[in-house]
Amino acid sequence: MYGPDLTFLGVDRCDLTDTASYADADVVIVGAPFDGGTSHRPGTRFGPSALRQACYLPHDGSRPSLALRVDALRDLRVYDAGDVEMFAGDIERSLHALEEAVAAVATSGAIPVILGGDHSIALPDATGVARHLGFGRVSMVHFDAHADTGHTAFGSLYGHGQPMRRLIESGAVRGDRFLQIGLRGYWPEPETLSWMAEQRMRSYEMTEIVARGLDECLTEAYAIAVDDCDGVFLSVDIDVVDPGMAPGTGTPEPGGFTGRQLLDAVRRCCYELPIVGVDIVEVAPPYDQADVTAYLGNRVVLEALSAIARRRTGIPWDPHQPLLDGR
Amino acid sequence: MYGPDLTFLGVDRCDLTDTASYADADVVIVGAPFDGGTSHRPGTRFGPSALRQACYLPHDGSRPSLALRVDALRDLRVYDAGDVEMFAGDIERSLHALEEAVAAVATSGAIPVILGGDHSIALPDATGVARHLGFGRVSMVHFDAHADTGHTAFGSLYGHGQPMRRLIESGAVRGDRFLQIGLRGYWPEPETLSWMAEQRMRSYEMTEIVARGLDECLTEAYAIAVDDCDGVFLSVDIDVVDPGMAPGTGTPEPGGFTGRQLLDAVRRCCYELPIVGVDIVEVAPPYDQADVTAYLGNRVVLEALSAIARRRTGIPWDPHQPLLDGR
Amino acid sequence: MYGPDLTFLGVDRCDLTDTASYADADVVIVGAPFDGGTSHRPGTRFGPSALRQACYLPHDGSRPSLALRVDALRDLRVYDAGDVEMFAGDIERSLHALEEAVAAVATSGAIPVILGGDHSIALPDATGVARHLGFGRVSMVHFDAHADTGHTAFGSLYGHGQPMRRLIESGAVRGDRFLQIGLRGYWPEPETLSWMAEQRMRSYEMTEIVARGLDECLTEAYAIAVDDCDGVFLSVDIDVVDPGMAPGTGTPEPGGFTGRQLLDAVRRCCYELPIVGVDIVEVAPPYDQADVTAYLGNRVVLEALSAIARRRTGIPWDPHQPLLDGR
Amino acid sequence: MYGPDLTFLGVDRCDLTDTASYADADVVIVGAPFDGGTSHRPGTRFGPSALRQACYLPHDGSRPSLALRVDALRDLRVYDAGDVEMFAGDIERSLHALEEAVAAVATSGAIPVILGGDHSIALPDATGVARHLGFGRVSMVHFDAHADTGHTAFGSLYGHGQPMRRLIESGAVRGDRFLQIGLRGYWPEPETLSWMAEQRMRSYEMTEIVARGLDECLTEAYAIAVDDCDGVFLSVDIDVVDPGMAPGTGTPEPGGFTGRQLLDAVRRCCYELPIVGVDIVEVAPPYDQADVTAYLGNRVVLEALSAIARRRTGIPWDPHQPLLDGR
């Protein structure tokens, strides 16, 4: 919607109104240029465009991962369906349009990868997948500084602070299969935390992560995610990273991950778990410096796709292996 | 809504739910922190906060104009009612809330001065005033790079490209008392221009303004504005100024006014015409440099208020008079 | 070359290696992403991408001019040939590749419009056209803060300070049909000015422009341009505009045009003269603020194309005509 | 002083000239908008305003800490006394005025929390507290990239490089209860380091911190701080954090803490030690990106207050406890 029509790093285009155009897809990328649900700084409407472009290499539909020894954009069949039309001023209509798009992708058997947009979109993203796989059959791995479990904001049930509550309320995702990693700061208030506890959500605040170590927390969380669920939706809010390293976002909360930690956590998630959907949200280009946040978001997408591709090879992966061994 | 609660340069606060709090007002300032109707770059939700603060002088509720020899913030009774709650994701509800606020001010006999926000708000702004003075009794002086007379956008009747059409359709403002000044560029398309011509709007594109001179165009326009109307609503889109001088806006169109020209035009408008409402819109702080666009917007408000105050003195004003003469 | 492959505001693509793909063209846009000839701040390699995208309207291949009442992108047959491969580290090879591309367009009968890039490219741009129309048969209208008539720089005959000298030396353009408008500052030194005088160039420094008026200077210059020449090449260096309004450039020289003045001068040039080629150079996005310089450059291209389209209608154009008259 | 009059995240206002207005205070916030002592980049005069506002949540005087399970702004009685008038051009008068303000707060029994301003203010800040608690009875925990123990600079005893020397010379703080954490770089020179050693200061350079681990260093330092002293003053120079993550500061020294490390260190300090005063200095908004440094500074204040509040509950705190346990 914003700027020229281009695909993620040059992958092939598909048309969601023409199911044949993505019938053989492993992954379909969908742009969700929506910031009408943002409670503070807007700008994520330019996220899809930035995430598609933020790379210094040719937009040639190929990205061989040094680390994982796959070329996700070639080893998988990846299409980009372009942006869903989402009018900032009408959140209900916009989220509905996105849910339909995601559901169409999921129904085709492909993994939807949604480029946000603000975090409001997690509601249609995960709902669209759950409509295909079954309500309650998809667990959620959610990297974020914020719980996004508010009841209402500005008098609306919809917005970037509330999607996770709506997902649990509707039954699309089970509360006890909701894994939140990276929370911190001064929100939400105790009442909402109580509601979260009642839902048996598992939320890793940074204090626990620092005290126990990120790896241990991830191991624990990922085990929960695959317990009696058929697939995992991965939702990455870029603000899980410290704003000192990822300034281009709307509600920055100091004290977060490094970019390296996020990439490694996403890699483990997508390599170890059966991913059925991904979104990457809250990249707000107007607040970015030299596009570093958009670059990070682009790499989150590539890391996820590369790990999915590596998982599909069935060949075990050893992070200790030197780069040039076996080349 | 965004950031701390403060008033325009320190004027007194009033409460729109308490009519007594502004019963003696000459002017009531209302913040409209809404960018849900923006078709391109968002950020005007931070406009009200920026417009209230962009000044290097103390926020003491006093601003003696060197040029006009009045202190508008003291010579007039000016209150700031704070921001109307406007959720970006629900444009209809938001515009309705603003219309009620503006109507309350107008009904009290005060002049509402609305700090936008995107230009969607011109619809509730002028409608709110017309509800008090009578539909068709208020003419519009509209400084802008864009005509804002679109039919729909993103499937919505509401948005920052359509308010002027809605105002004419509803009869709130007569098409033949609609004066547009500063238009340029490549929008709207011929069909919309034909509709505008049918309404007998008078739109001064920059070519005509350069060819004839701005002063002559203003003289002509202002004469139309007071012909068989009871009051004039002044709507100033900051993008009427060249983006090279006012970069902090969402839909920049090169080739516009200088800041000086806008200030002089606003001064003449408010000194010569019976102003019944003012809005200043499309200041988008995320795209600004050193706040220069916010400063300009702040000065547009002060220029308007100063000219209104000077007009009320009844003492003729001579722009040739040296600053220190008669001091 | 830099970033995704997209066309100017969505016009159709053509392929310079396939003459059939642009056989019916009126205009072919060519990107020249080259900043290897820059003596100071680089970054113009991102100029073509920025100039193609800098617009808030849909990239739909249509831009109806309010002022000129034509839709240049539709009324003319406009193609975008994409970028010529130009390696910053090898200026001679790069300029040669561009010259071949421009010559191919000119030979087809279309007007080449080259998006720079630094001003080094004016050499291949005008040479490519002159190879088709005849050396000495093309006059040059050159808007710039700088004369660009240096002998050598950094030991090279090629670079953004020397193209105009090379063009005159080769005979591609006659010195006495070389019109420079907007010069100012402290370069070149007297020896080069003497050489320019010997070539009988006509260079309008800002002092003369202010003293006599821009319109009078343009009238005089444009008359020279069509005296015994078959066509006019228009070369617009964005730094002719004051850096206070167009900061995104490499060698900013204060005291220049307003953006409005440049747009009007380009319009007159392309409406009044038989244009055979255009380039727009020295837009350097890394130094820009909120893309205002790129927006201006985009509008220079549209203004040129719109004026060419209007000229071809044969219908006289009156700048005094109100926008809505005759709609 | 700079901009509108507002309080830290909306806490209640008090008036230092009216002791009754803060008689029941646990904490009084004081703004010190002074950058006249800065040796390099100025701008910290805007620090108090930025630190008060840098938050995306409502300014409602409530901030429930996810980590510490207290709402410091409600569990403690926190007032904001506004800014002390400090003229950049007269450092002695300015520091004196601040010292009086801090002493007034300390005398009331409340903890002063001073928002800088450059680090010159540490002299009046800690002196003001020591006047109440006794010279030599307050130890100092000082997070900083720089020792700030210079003798003179620009011919002045006062400035942001010298406060720690003045504090030890006057006896306000004992040299052997001066704990500096995070030093690095190329200043001061050996003579000053010798003076520091003579005072028996304990300064942890980053090399030692990396070699031994930050936690071990803090444990050691904090033990010294409470040995034969009655209270601890915490002085946080934001430049202890790496400038790559906190660019908005005046004398950036690469190689520092992450934001996460600083927040955790401040939390431990204020939870484990008897804090009697806090300052946070050297946030320079003109050099910030998207306010990330101001956000970090705001969170340093909240972290300190939350830990103080938690300490006062007397309920032990376990960083390994999951967020939702016991909710």
Place this chain on the structure above:
Amino acid sequence: MYGPDLTFLGVDRCDLTDTASYADADVVIVGAPFDGGTSHRPGTRFGPSALRQACYLPHDGSRPSLALRVDALRDLRVYDAGDVEMFAGDIERSLHALEEAVAAVATSGAIPVILGGDHSIALPDATGVARHLGFGRVSMVHFDAHADTGHTAFGSLYGHGQPMRRLIESGAVRGDRFLQIGLRGYWPEPETLSWMAEQRMRSYEMTEIVARGLDECLTEAYAIAVDDCDGVFLSVDIDVVDPGMAPGTGTPEPGGFTGRQLLDAVRRCCYELPIVGVDIVEVAPPYDQADVTAYLGNRVVLEALSAIARRRTGIPWDPHQPLLDGR
């Protein structure tokens, strides 16, 4: 003081403590890196460094003016004495040190050109010259948005809003030979304006300038300046230019000159009048974009020097002459 030691565009260095080093000087440049008198945004301490460097041409001590046909840096004997040490925190000592430096230059018979720094420095600048030429024998041409005639600010007689009052009070400059050009906005208040009127100052507010034309106002003002005075001090506050074109300043007031107007006005001033001193103040690099304000300030200096050099040739200058005529 800030950054490396370099001279204005590479002119020779001199040492103010060694009068022989500038005995033959026509002009001596002095840096005044002081922003301790600024009431709002600081940063002008970096002005001298920025003004010396802001040029894309080699720093070779030569700048042939296209307009004036002189090379001021060669035709005049220009030295740069470097920066005076000025500590922001001690305005009285700093201004005194500068006054001594300026007086030393003036006494040598050279014209001091002071690179600020905030406008506080106009007091020592003009006083230093008057000490040589006689109190009351130097008139002042003062380009500025602000009158700078305040009585006190922050309890100080010194600061960037008060120098002009101090100059008149001391008798260094006669009130009735004080020409202010470009004033606008909302400061000072009526009492100060009355004081100014009593002094018989002549202040041209932008309204009068627009109404009468800048050229006419300058002609009038310049005639006053040479009436019964022996020399003219030119003080240029960069904020006389519209902040939309010169954002890098501390107290921006919209509605000012274009850069072109300032350059032309400075040229006329220095060509027509007997200049005995110049300062250029209020360039604040932290707020600049792509150095455009520093570039403008650099060109103001060059324009002044070039006009002085041209005046000294005794050869009449005609602004209508084409650039290449007579070369």
Place this chain on the structure above:
Amino acid sequence: MYGPDLTFLGVDRCDLTDTASYADADVVIVGAPFDGGTSHRPGTRFGPSALRQACYLPHDGSRPSLALRVDALRDLRVYDAGDVEMFAGDIERSLHALEEAVAAVATSGAIPVILGGDHSIALPDATGVARHLGFGRVSMVHFDAHADTGHTAFGSLYGHGQPMRRLIESGAVRGDRFLQIGLRGYWPEPETLSWMAEQRMRSYEMTEIVARGLDECLTEAYAIAVDDCDGVFLSVDIDVVDPGMAPGTGTPEPGGFTGRQLLDAVRRCCYELPIVGVDIVEVAPPYDQADVTAYLGNRVVLEALSAIARRRTGIPWDPHQPLLDGR
């Protein structure tokens, strides 16, 4: 070449054409202001100027390291030879000129420290040293996000993606003594990785570094570096650091080192190994924020020099020693 002529933090100047001027040098700094080999964002031509100036301390030729207890700029004899003339548009000529300069320094027995510029310069840098010490006798420690072992780019053998391949092909550096640390991302493609493996290069990708720990990898790599080689060339591409902390670079790849890690790794390298040459490349000021990347690059140089100086003292260094012990 760009801007004023100044030396690294005020060290003495030397002249490469006069061998006597640096006959006693331990270190000679050489500027390589070249970005003609950059494949994406340019700007490193301003790297040498930025690296020389990025410090808040006086430019006095002294920098006592807190950590290493040496003053490298005084304990070593360090000269700055200024910039080599390198024209962006002619990479072959430019690299040749640099190679001659580096060889001259190496031949004198001094350590060349080259300030880039883009990474193209590693070819002449290491070749220049190898010409003196013998081809194959110098090993390479190479910190970088990228392998820079491409075959050609844009049809050229030279450029910032290919220098390491050229060095191995020529024999200047042995492939099996080529240590690459910090690689990551999606380049180069498998064919190039195979070529690297064939050369027996040892490349540490971030995955291995995270899995094994940076210290262990460095220990292993440094042991290889001194095995049967006479000296070590250290090449530091600033993009080895995460772009979130070092945004001022041309080809940012998320997931890198912290600044602290780089400084420590460089320190160990230069303290433990016999360094014969150093370059620091890819600092691109136009994309930097508040100069943080330039500051980091400046500190990389100082860290390297300090460690070299400390190594030469022969006194063992213990990172656990407190700062003030033994002072």
